[in-house]
Amino acid sequence: MAQHTPDLPPELRPLAEMPWFKRLAARFLGHGLTQLRAQHRASWLHGQADGFRSGHTAGVDYGYKEGKADGLEEGRQVLLIRDSRNTEHRPPGIDNHLFDDWRLPLGAELKKRMKADVARLLPAHAQPSVAQWKMIFSDTPSTSVIAGAGAGKSTTLVLRILLLTHYLGFELDSMTVVTFTRESRRDFIKKLIELFALWGRALSQKDARDLVRTFHSRILPMVRSLPGFERLQAFENLSHRPQGGEEDVDSNPFDLRINDAQRQQLNACYHRLYKEDPRFAQLIQPLSRHALQLKELERDHPDVQKRVAVTELAARRDEELCDMIEDMWLRAGAWPIKGIEPSRQTFEINGASFHCHGYIPSLDAWVVLGFDPRENPQVCRPNAKLTVRAEWAVKRTLFQAFCRKPLIWLDNYESSKRLLATLAGDVSAGPGFDYKVKGELASAPLLDCFVAAAGFIENLGLDVPDAVGRMSFAKDDPDRFFFEALSLFWRALEDHLLDQKPPVMTYNRMFALFSEHSPENFKLLSDELLRPMSHLMIDEFQDVSPQIVSWIRASLSEIRSRGPSMHVGRGAQRSSLLCVGDDWQSIYGWRGSSPSYFMEFNKEFPSPRTTRVMLSDNYRSHQHIIDAAEHIVRAAPAIPGKKAKASGEERPLQPVNVLERDDQALGQRLAEHYRKGDSILMLYRKSSDKLLIEQHIQSVVNVDSSLPYESRRLKQLTYHSAKGLQADAVFLLGDCQHLTSSPYKNQVYRMAGLGKAGDSEPYDSAQKDEILRLAYVGITRAVSHCYWYVEPQDTQAVNMPRASDRVAKGKPFFVDHRPEKKTA
Known part of the structure; x- marks a missing residue:
């Protein structure tokens, strides 16, 4: 077959494309003629074509090799001199983790040994599930455990503590187990001591109580370590019994009741502030008038509709009713009241005349005396069909719906005594009236309202005066005066408590001193005092508040910043956090708690690695x-x-x-x-x-x-x-x-x-x-x-x-x- 030769000159192509046997014969003939020194044109042309072809092939091969070598060399030179670095300036990233990147040293042999011990020492029904073992053997710096109702988390948490102490050699003073209430703390300590005994480890009540804490009992020693605060008392634990017992540093964060010792401090601060701060005294006036004033009732309310039909009848008997109720108050020694002018003013209600009992010039308000609940509810006026109590209820409803004058309705003799103290300027007994902040279910003494509102604000990690300064209310909303008064009172109360001997401080104030906003305060703490926060295990974590979260994060951050020198010569190294909770059981939002910190655990507690465990077995209910x-x-x-x-x-x-x-x-x-x-x-x-x-x-x-x-x-x-x-x-x-x-x-x-x-x-x-x-x-x-x-x-x-x-x-x-x- 003829070869295609695109590179030959046109005149040589016919010869080159001849069949090979003809070209071979021509070559032999040409060789003979060469010997005879004769020339044969065709043979010469064939030779020229063959030579061109072989020379071309050799030239291409040589040129390719030479070119490739030169190209590679030139390419190497280009790579050596080209600067391909990114010219944009980028600073190094920030490691914002709360923990070092480390693992608990849990080998297969250790796990096998502990599982064998648990199988031998605990009854069959108490053997951990696969998920519970995952919690016990978590080796990452942070662990979140979602444990539903009846999940058996307490026993699992005790086994985790056994792993750290008995099998890994962690010292008890490197750990804290946090429970939320005094009752849950007591139950957990009992279970801890019982299980440790099964492993042949005698755990004393003192050691167990040092390990198992409420948040409050862990923050108090931190503050007491500061110069001048060695004998500091918590406001929430004040009482008239001797101070210093262990129960004084272990309180229930959800107990809002104010005792007599606490009220004494609140009243003393109020008395001083009322006398010394004209603005505070000025704010109390609209609050007292609003609090004492009879609350309005909508005219379409069922009670109003039912009683408006007897308006005329009620008006005809009203003067006799006033006489009878006034006699009751006189016999009880509750009337007259100093500061109230005993003046029977007449009011028009739907064209009918009713009466009040007195007038308070300082409040520009009228007073009606009510039926004290301690009186006999069956007492009647002579020849009357209704009881005095029922007649009084009709009058009260009509006044609530149709009287628009400032009116104070005294429901009982006790309220008159508080009002008497207020009108006499005796603020040492406190404000003497109740108040209801919008959104609360019931009214309470004014200072109790101050404590509750301030507690809610501080639980959210905010400063009371700063938060109040960022609020806004309608011009005629009495809550506007309430919160301004709270701002002044709370700052004065904190100063007043610190002036006591020994000084007093609220727990929220203590947590704020060691929050992320005050990292420098941690430098004042010794390693020994901070070390129990190294390995934290927290139960009921869904009820944690922003204030507590800030304290935990700041503590862990400080421990990491101190580095390995904090743990020299100890079995427990570095730090870890294990939180157990159930967002479905978060029920303290009205106190400032939020399940969001547990639901977004990885974001709130950044860690190189986190273990997540779901305990789905319920051992309680069907x-x-x-x-x-x-x-x-x-x-x-x-x-x-x-x-x-x-x-x-x-x-x-x-x-x-x-x-x-x-x-x-x-x-x-x-x-x-x-x-x-x-x-x-x-x-x-x-x-x-x-x-x-x-x-x-x-x-x-x-x-x-x-x-x-x-x-x-x-x-x-x-x-x-x-x-x-x-x-x-x-x-x-x-x-x-x-x-x-x-x-x-x-x-x-x-x-x-x-x-x-x-x-x-x-x-x-x-x-x-x-x-x-x-x-x-x-x-x-x-x-x-x-x-x-x-x-x-x-x-x-x-x-x-x-x-x-x-x-x-x-x-x-x-x-x-x-x-x-x-x-x-």
Whole structure:
């Protein structure tokens, strides 16, 4: 086959494309002619073509090799001289982790040894699950454990402590286990001592108490280490009993009651500030007038509509009614009151004339005396059909709806004494009146309101005067005066408490001294004092507040900054954080707690590596109890992937019974369970409900209270107080409902960065979720039986969400016995 030769000159191509045998013959012939020195044109041309071809091929090969070599060399020279670095200036990154990048030294042999010991020393029902072992053996600097109701977290946490101390050689003084309340601390210490004994380790009460703390008992020694504060007392622990006992440094963060010793300090500060600060005294006047003034009632209120029809009749008997009530007050020694002019002014109510009893010039307000509840409720005027108490109630309603003059209605003799002290300028006894901040459910003494509002603001990690300065209220809103007065009072109170001997400080102030805003204060702490914060294990972490989070982060940051020198010669090295919680059981938002720190654990506590554990087994309740509670709470934001399953002893499935409130029926059913030998939790929402139910369960209460404490089977508690407890049968009295809107808490929530961006009412939104979580806590206290008695929908709160609205129809885990709602 002829070859294609594109590079030959045109005149040579015909020869080159001849068949090869012809070219071969021509070559032999040409060779002969060459010997004869003769020339044959065709052969010459063939030779020329072959030579061109072979020369071309050799030239191409040589040129390719030479060119490639030169190209590679030239390329190397270009790479050597080209500057391909990024010319943009970039500083090194910041390591914002709270921990070093390290691991617990947990080898396979150590794990095997501990598992064998646990199998040998603990009964079969107490053997850890796979998930619980993951928590025990977590080797990362930070660990978050999502532990639902009845998850058996306490035993697992004790085994974690055993791992650190018994198997890894960590010293007890390098660790702190934090529980939230005095009661949970006591129970955990008992379990800790019992399990340590099984491992042949005698743990004294003192050592156990040093290890297991509340946050409050850990911050107090830090502040006491500062010069001049060696004998510092916590305001929350003040009392008239001798100071210095261990209980004084271990308080319940959710106990808001103010005792006499605390009130004495509050009143003394108020007295001094009222005398020395004209602006403060000026602010108290509108507050007292507003607080004492009779609250208005809408004219379309059912009580008004019912009583307006008897206006004329009530007016005709009013003067006699005034005489009779005034006589009662005179006999009680409560009338007249200094500072009140006893002047019977006449008021027009819908064209009818009514009377008041006196006038207060300093407040420009009129006074009406009420019917003291200690008087006989059956007493009547001569020949009257209604009791004096009923007649007085009619008059009060009419005045609330139709009287627009400033009017003070004194409901009882005790309130008159407080008013007398106020009018006499005796502020040493305190303000002498109650106040109700918008959004709160009830009024309280003014200084109690100050303490509660300041506590909420500080729990969110904010400074009271600064936060107040960023609030805004309508011009005629009395809360505007309340918060300005609070700002002045709180600053004065902190100074007043520090002036005491020994000095006094609130716990919130202590946490603020060692927060992320004051890192320099940590430099004043010794290694020994800071070391117990190195390895923190915190239970009920969903109830932590921003104030506490800031203190924890600042402590861990300081420990890391001190480096290995802080742990020389010790078994425990570096630092770690293990938090156990359940965002579905976060129910203290009204005190400033937030589950967001647990839900966003990795972001809030940055760590090189984090272990996440989900404890989904419920060893307390059967599956119907679990499913009912989870169905209620699932509408609230939560950590994804949560679904508990009943484990351990199998029990008959009983649905949660939802019933319309009937206290007598509740009492009968409770007595039946008690006779069967069941343990019982009677949970209520309001203290008034407890009083109402008492008469219906009195026989059970009498029997149970006569038994030794450890044999008692009936406990009556609020929903909030029942967390951590359980009973065979649980009776829930009252719905979980968000009833009010809190303008000031919404503002403070936004300042603290809590809630969703753009939400103008972030606190109210959080509370609507919290009522669902509160119902979840109540239901999950039950082992076998749960009965939920709820009131019919209040017509005045028809738009307020209720947890019972989430009760599902047609589900096996609920039976709703309430009558069907009538539709229009």
